[in-house]
Every structure is written in C-alpha cells, then in structure tokens.
Amino acid sequence: MRPVRLKDVARDLGVSLMTVSRALRNHPDIGEQTRARVLKRVEELNYQPDWMARGMVTGRSYLVGLVIPDLMHSFFAEIAMAVSAKLTPLGYQVVIANTEEQVLTEERHVSVLLGRKVDGLIIASAQRNARSPMFRSIAGCKVPLVLIDRFVKGAEASYAGSDDEGIGDLATTHLIEEGCRRVAHIKGPPLSTGRGRLQGFRLAMKRAGLPVDEQYVVPGDISDTAGYDAMRGLLKLPKPPDGVFCYSDPVAAGAMKAITEAGFSIPGDVAIVGAGNVHYSDLLRVPLSTVDQGCSRIGEGAADLLVRAMEHREMTPPELVLVGPRLIVRESSRRTS
Amino acid sequence: MRPVRLKDVARDLGVSLMTVSRALRNHPDIGEQTRARVLKRVEELNYQPDWMARGMVTGRSYLVGLVIPDLMHSFFAEIAMAVSAKLTPLGYQVVIANTEEQVLTEERHVSVLLGRKVDGLIIASAQRNARSPMFRSIAGCKVPLVLIDRFVKGAEASYAGSDDEGIGDLATTHLIEEGCRRVAHIKGPPLSTGRGRLQGFRLAMKRAGLPVDEQYVVPGDISDTAGYDAMRGLLKLPKPPDGVFCYSDPVAAGAMKAITEAGFSIPGDVAIVGAGNVHYSDLLRVPLSTVDQGCSRIGEGAADLLVRAMEHREMTPPELVLVGPRLIVRESSRRTS
DNA sequence: GCGGTTTCCGTTAACGTTAACAGCGTTCCG
DNA sequence: CGGAACGCTGTTAACGTTAACGGAAACCGC
Numbered sequence: 020m021r022p023v024r025l026k027d028v029a030r031d032l033g034v035s036l037m038t039v040s041r042a043l044r045n046h047p048d049i050g051e052q053t054r055a056r057v058l059k060r061v062e063e064l065n066y067q068p069d070w071m072a073r074g075m076v077t078g079r080s081y082l083v084g085l086v087i088p089d090l091m092h093s094f095f096a097e098i099a100m101a102v103s104a105k106l107t108p109l110g111y112q113v114v115i116a117n118t119e120e121q122v123l124t125e126e127r128h129v130s131v132l133l134g135r136k137v138d139g140l141i142i143a144s145a146q147r148n149a150r151s152p153m154f155r156s157i158a159g160c161k162v163p164l165v166l167i168d169r170f171v172k173g174a175e176a177s178y179a180g181s182d183d184e185g186i187g188d189l190a191t192t193h194l195i196e197e198g199c200r201r202v203a204h205i206k207g208p209p210l211s212t213g214r215g216r217l218q219g220f221r222l223a224m225k226r227a228g229l230p231v232d233e234q235y236v237v238p239g240d241i242s243d244t245a246g247y248d249a250m251r252g253l254l255k256l257p258k259p260p261d262g263v264f265c266y267s268d269p270v271a272a273g274a275m276k277a278i279t280e281a282g283f284s285i286p287g288d289v290a291i292v293g294a295g296n297v298h299y300s301d302l303l304r305v306p307l308s309t310v311d312q313g314c315s316r317i318g319e320g321a322a323d324l325l326v327r328a329m330e331h332r333e334m335t336p337p338e339l340v341l342v343g344p345r346l347i348v349r350e351s352s353r354r355t356s
Numbered sequence: 357m358r359p360v361r362l363k364d365v366a367r368d369l370g371v372s373l374m375t376v377s378r379a380l381r382n383h384p385d386i387g388e389q390t391r392a393r394v395l396k397r398v399e400e401l402n403y404q405p406d407w408m409a410r411g412m413v414t415g416r417s418y419l420v421g422l423v424i425p426d427l428m429h430s431f432f433a434e435i436a437m438a439v440s441a442k443l444t445p446l447g448y449q450v451v452i453a454n455t456e457e458q459v460l461t462e463e464r465h466v467s468v469l470l471g472r473k474v475d476g477l478i479i480a481s482a483q484r485n486a487r488s489p490m491f492r493s494i495a496g497c498k499v500p501l502v503l504i505d506r507f508v509k510g511a512e513a514s515y516a517g518s519d520d521e522g523i524g525d526l527a528t529t530h531l532i533e534e535g536c537r538r539v540a541h542i543k544g545p546p547l548s549t550g551r552g553r554l555q556g557f558r559l560a561m562k563r564a565g566l567p568v569d570e571q572y573v574v575p576g577d578i579s580d581t582a583g584y585d586a587m588r589g590l591l592k593l594p595k596p597p598d599g600v601f602c603y604s605d606p607v608a609a610g611a612m613k614a615i616t617e618a619g620f621s622i623p624g625d626v627a628i629v630g631a632g633n634v635h636y637s638d639l640l641r642v643p644l645s646t647v648d649q650g651c652s653r654i655g656e657g658a659a660d661l662l663v664r665a666m667e668h669r670e671m672t673p674p675e676l677v678l679v680g681p682r683l684i685v686r687e688s689s690r691r692t693s
Numbered sequence: 694g695c696g697g698t699t700t701c702c703g704t705t706a707a708c709g710t711t712a713a714c715a716g717c718g719t720t721c722c723g
Numbered sequence: 724c725g726g727a728a729c730g731c732t733g734t735t736a737a738c739g740t741t742a743a744c745g746g747a748a749a750c751c752g753c
Contacts, residue, residue, distance in 0.1 A: 022470075022497055024709060035733050040711065050731060065493060067471035071408045071417065072709035075738045080408065090437050091635065096427045103454050112468060115452045117440050131449065133359075134404035156402060160359055243639070272639045298428065299636040302580070302609045361739060372703050377741065387701060409739035412708045 023066040032060055043068065074136065083111050083325065084132035086142040088120040092241070092269070093297045094314050095143065098167060101318025102141060109326065111138070120145050120241075126153045139163045139325045147210065149173035163328035163335075165321045170211040177328065179321035179340040181312040183212050186344040187219020190264045190292040190310050193346055195227045197354045199262025199290055203235035205249045205274060207266030216294065220264055235260050239270050246273030254281050261289055262352075268293035268300050268309055275305060275351065290352040294344075306349035313342040360403040369397055380405065411473065420448050420662065421469035423479040425457040429578075429606070430634045431651050432480065435504060438655025439478060446663065448475070457482050457578075463490045476500040476662045484547065486510035500665035500672075502658045507548040514665065516658035516677040518649040520549050523681040524556020527601045527629040527647050530683055532564045534691045536599025536627055540572035542586045542611060544603030553631065557601055572597050576607050583610030591618050598626055599689075605630035605637050605646055612642060612688065627689040631681075643686035650679040 029036040034053070042049045042057035049057075074080045083106055087095040103113050114137070116128035122145050132140065133156060140162055146153065149171050157164050164176040187204075194202050204220045207213030217236070224231050234256060239249040246265055253260055254277065265271035271293030278289050285291055285305045293300065296311035320340035328335045366373040371390070379386045379394035386394075411417045420443055424432040440450045451474070453465035459482050469477065470493060477499055483490065486508050494501050501513040524541075531539050541557045544550030554573070561568050571593060576586040583602055590597055591614065602608035608630030615626050622628055622642045630637070633648035657677035665672045 026709080036709095037711085037734085038732060041732090044711090048731060053731080065496075067467060069709055070472045071411045072738090073711075074408045075412060075709080075740090076711045078738080090427070090433045090440075091430060093428060093430070096433050099452070100427050100454055103452075107453075107465075112451055112453075112472065114449055115436070115440075116444075116449075117437055128444075130404060135407045135449065159402075272636070276639065297636075299609070299634075299639070302613065302636070302641065303639050304641045363739080373739095374704085374741080375702060378702090381741090385701060390701085406739055409708090410741075412710090412739080413741045415708080 022069075023064045024069070025066075028057070028061055028064060028066055031064070032057065078136075079138055080136045081111050082114055082132075082135055082137045084114050084116060084129070084135075084137045084140045084142075086116045086118060086125060086128055086132075086140065086144070088118050088143060088145055089241075090115065090117055093299075094168075094267075094295050094312070097314040098143075098318035098321070101315040102322045105319055105322035106326070118145060122146055126151075129153050129157065133157065133160050133162065137162060139165070139329045141165045141167055141321050141325060143168040144171055145169075145210075147171060149175075161334070163325055165325045165328070167317055167321045168212060172211075175337065177321075177324040177338045177340075179317050179324060180212070180342070181317060182341045182344055183215025184219040184222065186294050186310045186312065187216035187221075187264065188223045189219070189344050189346050190216075190294060191220045191223035192227070193308070193348070194262035194264060194290055194292055194352060195223065195229065197262070197286070197290055197352055199260075199354075200229065201232070201235065201258060201260045202229065202262045202264065203237070203253055203260035205237055205239035205246055205253075205263060205265045205270055207270070208240060213266060216264075216266060239266055241267060241269065243269040243273030243276070246270030247277045248273075250274035250277035251281070254278070254283070259283075259289070263289060263291050265291065265293045268295040268297040268307060271307055271309070271351075272303060275303065275307070279304065286350065286352050286354050290354060292352050296347055300347075301349055303351075305351045308349045308352035309347050311345040311347055313345065316342045359406075360401045361406070362403075365394070365398055365401060365403055368401070369393065415473075416475055417473045418448050419451055419469075419472055419474045421451050421453060421466070421472075421474040421477045421479075423453045423455060423462060423465055423469070423477065423481070425455050425480060425482055427452065427454055430636075431505075431604075431632050431649070434651035435480075435655035435658070438652040439659045442656055442659035443663070455482060459483055463488075466490050466494065470494065470497050470499065474499060476502070476666045478502045478504055478658050478662060480505040481508055482506075482547075484508060486512075498671070500662055502662045502665070504654060504658045505549060509548075512674065514658075514661040514675045514677075516654050516661060517549075517679070518654060519678045519681055520552025521556040521559065523631050523647045523649065524553035524558075524601065525560045526556070526681050526683050527553075527631060528557045528560035529564070530645070530685070531599035531601060531627055531629055531689060532560065532566065534599070534623070534627055534689055536597075537566065538569070538572065538595060538597045539566065539599045539601065540574070540590055540597035542574055542576035542583055542590075542600060542602045542607055544607070545577060550603060553601075553603060576603055578604060578606065580606040580610030580613070583607030584614045585610075587611035587614035588618070591615070591620070596620075596626070600626060600628050602628065602630045605632040605634040605644060608644055608646070608688075609640060612640065612644070616641065623687065623689050623691050627691060629689050633684055637684075638686055640688075642688045645686045645689035646684050648682040648684055650682065653679045 029039045042054045118125040166176045166178045237249045239245045293309040296309045300307040362373045366376045379391040455462040503513045503515045574586045576582045630646045633646045637644040
C-alpha cells in the first residue's frame, strides 16, 4: 500500500491528473461540480500532496528555518512557539536548528537549510560579522532573512528584537528610584543585546547624575552559573553594590543565589533586576523583578516580516520591529513600600 | 545568480553529471583523482545538493517530525534538544510541531508531516486511542514511529519514556520515609504518565501499610495554576495532608505557592515532591525535591530507536526504552536532617 | 592476440508535481 | 452561419537528482 498519488485519484475518477491538481489548488479553470467530485474523492482516499515534488517545480518548499542558540532558554522557546503559531496556519513548517551558541554549528545548519531550499530564515546569530560566508551565501541564494534578538550590523536583513537600550535604562532607573546608589551591572555576551543593555545602563546612570564605577560593571554571560560567579566577585569588593541590573533572568537567579549564600538579604542589602521575564521568575526564592522583552511579540513580529518578504518574490527593503520593554516589579527590588 | 546545480559543476569540470553525483556520495566507481578533482571544485563553487530532488528519487527526505504538546515545558524542550543532537550528525533534520495538547492540531501536523514524506516520527501524543485515523495513516505510510513520554496502548510503535510507576513509588516512599503519614497526590492528566505515577503512589502507600484516603487524591493537570488550585482545595480539608507528591514540578511549584500563601511552612507543615527536575527547581523559594526523569536520555533513546527503524527499510518490531527515575532531595521534603 | 574481467564513466528513464500551451465543444454576436 | 470568445480539460515538458544499465578502454592470463 503505497501512498496515494495524483495519478491514482485521477484514474479513479476517470479524469486527467491535471484536473485533480488544479481542483486541489482552487484553480479557476475547474468547473464547480468537477471540483466537488474531486475534493470528495481526495478526502476519501486520504490523498496528501507530495511537498517535495511540488517544491521541485514551484521552487518553494514551504519550509522555514529557525536558527537559535538554545531551545532550553524559555526566551527562545517562546519565540519558537510564536513563530510556529504564526507560520503554520499559512502552510509553512518550521525547522528548528539549535546552534548551542557555536558559530560553526550555526554555519553548518544554515548550509543544510539552504540546501533544503527553505523559503525563509529566522536567525538569532552568534556571529557578529555580516561579511561572514554564511550571510554571503544566504544573500546569494536570495533567501529572505530576519534576524531576531541579536542585530548584526550590515546584514541585508530585517530585524525583530527588543529595545535593549530601553531595557537597560528602564531597569537601572528603577533601581535608582528605589534608592540604590551603588548600582552594578552584570554584563551579557558581547552581542547587540549585551551592548545595548550596557549602554542603557550607562545612560540611566548619567541621567541620574551617578558615577559609573567600572569595578561595578563586570562580565557575565547568559547562564545562571555566570551570574553566580560574577556576583560572588562583586560581593568581595570593599563596598559591594546595593543594586544590580543583570543581563538576563537566569543570570539574576544565579546572582541571587550567591547573595543569599553570602548571608545578605534581597532586596534589603542588594536589590536585583533581571531581564526577560522567564516564566519561573515569580516562583524564585525571592520573586524577581524583571524587564519583560515581549518574546512572543518578537516572534510574531519576525514571522510577519518574513512572510511579507517571502510573498514578494522580489527583494523587499529590510524592515525593523522593536518591541518596547515593560518593567515588572516584584520583591527582589521593592525597597520602598 | 542561481544556486549551483550538479550540471553546472559537471560542465565546469568537463565530466558528466553522474560522475559528480557519484563522487559526492563516495560511490566506489569513481577514480581517486577524479573524486578529488570533483570534491575540490564542489567546495569552491559552494555546491549544496538539492534535498528535494534527491528525496524524490531516493524516497528519503532525511526529515524527522517531532510532535510535542508544548515547547515551553523544559521537559519537552530538553527532549527536543537531545533528539536534534542525536539526529543532526546523521544528516537528518528535525521539524518540530507544537500541538498545544490539542488532538486536532496534532492530527493536522502529522498529516502535513506525512505529506512531506518524513522518514520518521517521534510523538508525545495527546491521544489515547491507537485506532485513531492518525495512527492508522502513519501505519499506512509505513513511517517508523516512536512514542515518547506518553504510551499509547496498541500502537505499532516503539516507546521511550520514564518509568512512571517507579517515579510515583520513589517520590511517595521518600515522603513516607521523611515521616509523612497523610500523603496526598495531585494527579496529572489521564494519560499513561498520569496513570502510572498514580499507580506508583498507591503501590508505595500499600507497601508502607498506609491507607489511601481518596480525599487526598485530587485531580490536577500539568500547569502551576492547576497545582495552585488543587493545593488550596487540599488545605481546606479538616486534616490537611502533611506530604504531597505532585505529578510534575510546575504543579509542585504552584502547590508550594498556595501553601506559603496560606501561612504554612515547607517542609515543616507540608513536604512536597515533584517530578521532572525542571532546570529552575532548585532556584525556587524553597528548593524543590523532585524525581528526575532523565529527559535527555529519553530523547536520546527515542532518537536511537527511530534511527534503527529508519535504517532498516523493512518493518522492525517495536522496542522499548524505559529510563529509570532518580530521586533528588532538596529542601522541600527534607524533614530529618 | 583473444576471450574475459576490471575499472571507470556516460546515457536514459524515472520520481510526483506544476506551468504553459493546445484542444474542443458551446455560446454569442454581427 | 462564420468566426471569435469562452469555459473547461488534456498533453507535454520541465524541476534536480539518482538507479540501472551500457560501453569503452585497460589489464590479465594463457
């Protein structure tokens, strides 16, 4: 019992294969009753069009590649869900590729996706250079590209992400308003997100007229262990900070662990604000204040941008979607009541 | 600048298209120097084989469908990562489909995946009946199928999952050993996982000679809100339980929230054990004791089973992988010190 | 030097679908 | 009533790749 093909349905109905093909795709050339007859039989035989064959001749695969560093981060998982939810009803399917933040893995994945003739690509790239062979071959294949989360300057691509500078500003200003004077920042990776949040931090400090002690601006990363280590370093300083803006919620969670272990209180001794609003933030030991990035809106925005680019066969100019940050105050930073 | 095809490479080298095709696939008919020449030029031209065309003639897509209810649950996200990690090096690509626990969505996704001629399918199904049209059409297409997490009795499929009865037993026995006498259980969904854990709970209680008060066995679900609601109900009882085994960690997190809000202490008044060891469990207000299911081993096991079935073109008999549970004791259940 | 093997490489015909064009009755209009 | 216009259906040739077969050299043993 092989899968049913167009030919089978056609023979079964005594019509030509093209009639069936057209009826299925609502081609206007097909009479109303013929179409009805075909659709009925197709349903009965449980015919499924072969997307590979269809793709060969139309040049469209209805496949979209989503390349992200880490599915375990709820941030990317949420984006993935939002993208899928938007694209699936339009007939696209999403291939998710995990790069584990490795440039090489990313390149390999993209290369295979291009071989699969994906109709579009959404990438949260670990790369910082738009002149890399990866971006060149994407441009060469003329595959629409949308960058998310991390912006890559110079790439021929649309972008959907959060307003990172706004995030840093919002979080830092909040800490200052809560009375913190020695505000520290645990930095993220040296991508656009990390740099933007750092810049927002500096901006807020400057606006408040507070000096930025460079001792308080320490490298972290994306994981809770990085936050833990960075915080331990900060606590060893002669005058530990009384407020910390962390690059992300996992980093903040790690930092809070370090603070609690060292015997300090949150937010009494040190107030903490993270970013990302991961779904478990308010279940933590001390519910974590955070800046919501609107992940799902980023995902939806990226999907929209991509769809628009895919529908137009011709090159569309790059567009931008910046999702505004939203402060969520919980216990970890509430000092005034 | 269209993408490079075999024909282009062949013309460029002055050989036939088949020579290139064979050289690329290490066909023994190709001479050593010819192969080298071809490979070199292929690299230079950045040729990528067209998987659709290749798939048409070989009948293999090197696509694998992974159908799961919810990517946001770290359990499934971890499985997805483990599956990808195993399958990608073998040349497969994974299409992830989110069903949101909806049977209809699941069926639609599977139908499209079959149309894409996936080489294999891994499904954590929301369905309970192996006689549903979905399972029939999968069997009809002779696509190898591996079920994960939830077992569906009667389906022609391999299975990789956790030993749910063992999980329930382990967690409950632990609570009893910690001195709990009125042990409650917040149930999961009525799938194999929920039923298995319930059965393990009963088994452990019986072995300890404790009566199971049916008031203490309450319906929950998979989310933290369900756990919250269920726990509030339990606390209203004249004699609230002094230990609760929750179907999953999110449920447990919700339950702990309810307990804390009601002014009780954990584990003093009520001890809690969850299941799943989601990655934020030890960052919660009270670090959560849990039973680790070994998600990644489940994912790896599923991938292995699937690969074995896909390599053999003929039907292979269904196989089973049961990952043993592992108790992780944290603060939420540590009463004796 | 002649059958027979081996070693390489090319030719042809698929795979299932769709685009482009061709056909063939009807109807409509002058 | 001739021809154009229309409405529907069929025919042919692709799309890029591989399987199966075909064939020409080179090599070998006797």
